[in-house]
Amino acid sequence: MRRQILLSTTAAAIAGLMLADALPAQAGPRAFVSNERDHTMSVVDMDTLKVIETIKTGRRPRGIIASPDGKLIYLCASDDNRVEVYDAATLKLVKTLRSGPDPELFVLHPSGNPLYIANEDDNMVTVVNVDNNELVVEIPVGVEPEGMGISPDGKYMVNTSETTNMAHVVDTATNEIIENILVDSRPRIAEFSKDGKQLWISAEVGGTVAVVDPATWKIIKKISFKIPGVTDDAIQPVGVRVTKDGSKAFVALGPANRVAVIDAKTLEVEKYLLVGQRVWQLGFTPDEKFLVTTNGNSNDVSIIDVASEKVTKSVTVGRSPWGVVVVP
Amino acid sequence: MKRMASVTGAALIATVCAMTVASAQEATSPAPSSPPLVAKPAAAIPPEQTFRIGLVRQIPEPPPWIAPLQMPPDDLGVAGAELGIRDNLTSGRFLKLDYKLQTEIVPTGGDPLPAAQKLVEAGNSFILLDVPADQLLRIADALKDKNVLIINVGATDDRLRQQDCRANVFHIAPNRAMLTDALAQFLVTKRWRNWFLMVGRTDADKLYAEAVRRSAKKFGAKIVAEKTWDYGPDARATAQSEVPRGTQVGEYDILVVADELGEFGDILPYNTWLARPTAGTQGLMPLSWHPTMENWGASQLQSRFFKQSKRMMLPLDFQMWEGVFSIGSASLKTRNSDPAKVKAQMLTPDYDLPVFKGVAASFRDWDHQLRQPILLTHATNTVTLSPQSGFLHQVTPLDTLGFDRPETACKFQ
Known part of the structure; x- marks a missing residue:
C-alpha cells in the first residue's frame, strides 16, 4: 500500500518533469490568464485552444504583462504585495520583484525596463528596475491608482x-x-495607440471611453455605448486594445458581457460582440488574428476572430479570470 | 523533484513577501499626510478653492444593552468623514483644491443647533448632520437664508424626503423606505412572501414597521402576523422560554424585525417557535455598508479605512465618507467652493458618484436623496445587493428603492 503511494508519487513526479520538459517544444503562441480568485495562472495554447498548464501563483493575481521579447511573464500578486516573473517557456517562477503594497496593474517601459506599478491601496506608482529589483522612485498619484499606459516612444507614462x-x-x-x-x-x-497619436482611457462607472490627443492632452471625444436590452448601469468599460494599424479598437464592457468594436479613425462604435460574463481585460495574439477576453463571472476566456469580428470559442480557465497576455 | 522545487520556491516567496511588506509599510506609512511632490509647497490656496466642511454629530440614546461585538467606537462616523477629507485632498491637490473638516459632537440631551451655527460662523459652508429629524429641520430652517449646503448623513426618516423635505438639504443616509424596499425585493425574489412582523416599543420602530408594511404592499408580500415586543428592555436571560411563546403565530416564511435601538432583535434568531430566518433591523439587514463588503473595489476603501482608523468601516462611517466624497467629487468639476455651484453640480444629469457598489450613485432631483444600491448582510457576509435583477425601471433600477418621482410628496420651498 505504502509502496504503491510512493510509486504513484514518483510516477506523477516523472510525468510532471516530462511535461515540463515537453513544454518548450510548444511552438505556438500561448495566452497567460491570471485567475484572481483561485490564485493561479492558466496557460492556453492558442493553436489548440486548450489549457495546457495551470500554475499556482501568489495570492490574488491580477495585472499580467510580458517582456517585449515575450520571454518573461510579469504578474501582480496583489495580496502578496509583489510582482512575480515567470519564464514563458518553462513556466517556472524566475524571480519576484518589489511592487509596493497591493499592486494591481503595471506597464513596462518599451525598452523592457523599468516597470511602472500602480499601488491601488497606497495612492502611488512604484517604479522598479527589473534587473536589480531596486526602487527607482515612488510617484504620488490620485486615489486608487489602476490603469497604466506608456507611449510607444517611452516618453510618457x-x-x-x-x-x-x-x-x-x-x-x-x-x-x-x-x-x-x-x-x-x-x-x-x-x-496608447501604436503610433502614439491617441490615448484611450476607459471609465468603468462613468460608462465612457475618452480618446485623448497626446499632443495637447485634451479629450478629442468621449465615446458612450448603447446596447438594446442592456441597462446603462451595466455598461462598464474596462479593457481597451487598439490594433497595430490603428484601424480598430476593442473595448471590454464588464457586466454588459459585450466587447465593443470601434472604428479608431472615426471613433464610432460599429458593433457589440457577445462574450462571457463580466468581461474585463483583453489581449491580442502577436499576429493580431485573435483577441482573448477575460470573463470574470463565467470563469472563461472568449476568443474573438479579429478579421471577421466574431466570437469563435470560449475556453474554461480558473476562477475569476482577470488579465491576459499572449506571447509568441 | 517538482514538488521540492515548488516548496523551496514557496519558502523563498514567503521570505521575499515578508521583506516587501515590511519595507512597504516603512516607506508608505507617512504617505497620506506627506506633501505631494507635484503641487508646489506653501502655495496659498485661495478661499474659493477651499472647501470647509463642518460636521455635527449628536450622540444617540444608547440601547439598554450592547452586545460586546457591537460596541460603537468613539469616532463612529467622524472617522469616515476624515477619510473622505484625505481622499478629497489626494484628488484635489492636482487642481489646487483644499478641504478642511471641523467637528462638533453634541451629547444625547444637548442642542445641536448652536453647534451648527457655530460651524457656519467659523466659515464652514458645507454642514454634515447626524442628528434626529426634528433637530435637522430646526437647523435647516435656521440656515435657510445662508449660502450653506446641508448633508444629512444619519437620519433615515422618510418624512425628510417627503412632506418635510428642504431645498438646502441633501440626503446621503438611505431612508427607511429605501432600506425596506431593498429587503422586500430580495425576499420576494426568494419567494419568502409571508412575513411575521415584530415591532419594538419606540417611535422609530413604529416608523420602520410602517416602511416594512409599505414595502410589502409595493412588492406583493403579505404580513401574515404582527406583534409588538413587550418583554421588557433586556430579555436576554429569559429569551429561550419567552421568544418561543411569543412567536407562535402560525405559518410564516420569515420574521421581520423592527428594532432600531437593538433591544431584542438579536435574541430572536434560534429562539423562534418555528425554524425561520430573521431579517430587518437584525438578522439579514438592509444597510448602506458593512465590513464584509468587498466587491467592486470596496475592499480598497475598507483597507484605506482600516489603515487610518485601525477598525472596520461601519455604515455611519461610510455615509459620512460618502457625504464628504460627494462634495469632493463635485468640486473637481466646479473648482469653486460656492455651495450654490456645488449644489448645482450635484444635480446635473452627468453627476455620478462611484461608491464601490457596482453602479454609480447620484442624487434624485425631486427630493435630494442619494440613490445607491443597498447591501443585504448578516453579521459575517454580504448576501446580495439590491435592486435585485428583474425589478425593472424606465430610468434606473436604483429608483425601484424608496420614493420614485411619481410618489414624491416633496415640494421644495
Whole structure:
C-alpha cells in the first residue's frame, strides 16, 4: 500500500518533469490568464485552444504583462504585495520583484525596463528596475491608482486613479506629473495607440471611453455605448486594445458581457460582440488574428476572430479570470 | 523533484513577501499626510478653492444593552468623514483644491443647533448632520437664508424626503423606505412572501414597521402576523422560554424585525417557535455598508479605512465618507467652493458618484436623496445587493428603492 503511494508519487513526479520538459517544444503562441480568485495562472495554447498548464501563483493575481521579447511573464500578486516573473517557456517562477503594497496593474517601459506599478491601496506608482529589483522612485498619484499606459516612444507614462477620476501623465525622464486629465468615474485603463497619436482611457462607472490627443492632452471625444436590452448601469468599460494599424479598437464592457468594436479613425462604435460574463481585460495574439477576453463571472476566456469580428470559442480557465497576455 | 522545487520556491516567496511588506509599510506609512511632490509647497490656496466642511454629530440614546461585538467606537462616523477629507485632498491637490473638516459632537440631551451655527460662523459652508429629524429641520430652517449646503448623513426618516423635505438639504443616509424596499425585493425574489412582523416599543420602530408594511404592499408580500415586543428592555436571560411563546403565530416564511435601538432583535434568531430566518433591523439587514463588503473595489476603501482608523468601516462611517466624497467629487468639476455651484453640480444629469457598489450613485432631483444600491448582510457576509435583477425601471433600477418621482410628496420651498 505504502509502496504503491510512493510509486504513484514518483510516477506523477516523472510525468510532471516530462511535461515540463515537453513544454518548450510548444511552438505556438500561448495566452497567460491570471485567475484572481483561485490564485493561479492558466496557460492556453492558442493553436489548440486548450489549457495546457495551470500554475499556482501568489495570492490574488491580477495585472499580467510580458517582456517585449515575450520571454518573461510579469504578474501582480496583489495580496502578496509583489510582482512575480515567470519564464514563458518553462513556466517556472524566475524571480519576484518589489511592487509596493497591493499592486494591481503595471506597464513596462518599451525598452523592457523599468516597470511602472500602480499601488491601488497606497495612492502611488512604484517604479522598479527589473534587473536589480531596486526602487527607482515612488510617484504620488490620485486615489486608487489602476490603469497604466506608456507611449510607444517611452516618453510618457499615464496612470489612471479610480476614485480621483483622473489620468495622470508622467514624464518618464523626470518622473514628474506634467498633466492631469479629468475623465468620467472610475477610470480603469490607459492605452496608447501604436503610433502614439491617441490615448484611450476607459471609465468603468462613468460608462465612457475618452480618446485623448497626446499632443495637447485634451479629450478629442468621449465615446458612450448603447446596447438594446442592456441597462446603462451595466455598461462598464474596462479593457481597451487598439490594433497595430490603428484601424480598430476593442473595448471590454464588464457586466454588459459585450466587447465593443470601434472604428479608431472615426471613433464610432460599429458593433457589440457577445462574450462571457463580466468581461474585463483583453489581449491580442502577436499576429493580431485573435483577441482573448477575460470573463470574470463565467470563469472563461472568449476568443474573438479579429478579421471577421466574431466570437469563435470560449475556453474554461480558473476562477475569476482577470488579465491576459499572449506571447509568441 | 517538482514538488521540492515548488516548496523551496514557496519558502523563498514567503521570505521575499515578508521583506516587501515590511519595507512597504516603512516607506508608505507617512504617505497620506506627506506633501505631494507635484503641487508646489506653501502655495496659498485661495478661499474659493477651499472647501470647509463642518460636521455635527449628536450622540444617540444608547440601547439598554450592547452586545460586546457591537460596541460603537468613539469616532463612529467622524472617522469616515476624515477619510473622505484625505481622499478629497489626494484628488484635489492636482487642481489646487483644499478641504478642511471641523467637528462638533453634541451629547444625547444637548442642542445641536448652536453647534451648527457655530460651524457656519467659523466659515464652514458645507454642514454634515447626524442628528434626529426634528433637530435637522430646526437647523435647516435656521440656515435657510445662508449660502450653506446641508448633508444629512444619519437620519433615515422618510418624512425628510417627503412632506418635510428642504431645498438646502441633501440626503446621503438611505431612508427607511429605501432600506425596506431593498429587503422586500430580495425576499420576494426568494419567494419568502409571508412575513411575521415584530415591532419594538419606540417611535422609530413604529416608523420602520410602517416602511416594512409599505414595502410589502409595493412588492406583493403579505404580513401574515404582527406583534409588538413587550418583554421588557433586556430579555436576554429569559429569551429561550419567552421568544418561543411569543412567536407562535402560525405559518410564516420569515420574521421581520423592527428594532432600531437593538433591544431584542438579536435574541430572536434560534429562539423562534418555528425554524425561520430573521431579517430587518437584525438578522439579514438592509444597510448602506458593512465590513464584509468587498466587491467592486470596496475592499480598497475598507483597507484605506482600516489603515487610518485601525477598525472596520461601519455604515455611519461610510455615509459620512460618502457625504464628504460627494462634495469632493463635485468640486473637481466646479473648482469653486460656492455651495450654490456645488449644489448645482450635484444635480446635473452627468453627476455620478462611484461608491464601490457596482453602479454609480447620484442624487434624485425631486427630493435630494442619494440613490445607491443597498447591501443585504448578516453579521459575517454580504448576501446580495439590491435592486435585485428583474425589478425593472424606465430610468434606473436604483429608483425601484424608496420614493420614485411619481410618489414624491416633496415640494421644495
